């Protein structure tokens with residue numbers, strides 16, 4: 001059996017930054033309880049590992065005592081949450097991904113001009129709830145092509161669509177097409193809202209799934225981008241399973257299979273990917289083949305509030321950018337079988 005380990009996969013720059021924020025806060029304030037509003041990223045292992053280190057995840061700011069440190073998750077929050085934090089004198093550190101903040105800023109800008117905003121996304125996702133909160137009177141959430149039929153837009157020339165960052169590129173395109181069939185004048189956002197990480201991970205699966213019998217997507221069930229990767233693999237003809245870790249693997253899934261694609265959602269740590277590969281190598285003496293469609297290199301700075309707190313405590317902050325690059329696969333970490341290099345790496 002061959003394992004096709006696809007790149008890019010797993011952590012994106014925004015998730016990497018958000019996790020670093022909680023890590024740094026724990027190091028900086030060892031005597032304080034760190035509160036995180038919502039799961040810092042949608043991955044049960046990341047959350048469990050921080051809980052073991054004493055972090056408290058809350059869904060209501062009232063659970064944090066006045067004056068406590070509270071970190072906003074990578075998905076962003078609405079202005080009302082920021083106000084409530086101020087009212088409770090909480091010391092907020094914002095770990096919102098800058099690419100989510102970009103969508104917030106677009107929503108604010110268009111709402112100020114009096115435009116109608118069609119926000120394409122999942123209404124109950126934290127990111128959409130946060131963006132909607134920026135201008136609830138101006139924004140209509142559009143979840144599906146069916147929703148487009150019930151839209152009532154008075155002046156489509158003063159309307160724009162924005163999107164959740166982790167949507168399926170294909171689903172979003174279908175919804176945009178339906179919007180333009182009804183209202184051709186509706187404007188596109190100034191730049192794509194679906195982020196680079198979502199786009200690249202989906203493109204890699206779309207390209208490689210047709211050659212595979214089964215796609216294993218490592219990620220949690222509440223991770224929007226992980227669920228989308230599973231759907232894309234299925235739409236390309238591979239069976240697909242979304243698993244949190246190697247312990248969910250079942251040997252019977254692999255009977256008679258030749259090629260298994262392995263990828264991971266943007267919030268899934270790479271050690272879980274390595275463990276899945278090791279398990280398959282151990283069971284089936286599988287060969288691992290790495291195949292990349294693009295290298296990612298991006299930097300986000302740590303939030304200003306955290307850097308200020310570091311300076312106050314005499315920590316040398318340097319530039320404190322979080323540099324993120326495509327994970328490097330090493331033979332030792334992924335199994336006993338030597339790695340081969342995929343076609344796209346050779347080119």
Ligand code: SF4
Nearest residue numbers: 012014015097165195
């Ligand atoms: S998936 Fe995209 S928007 Fe979400 S945290 Fe990662 S880089 Fe940011």
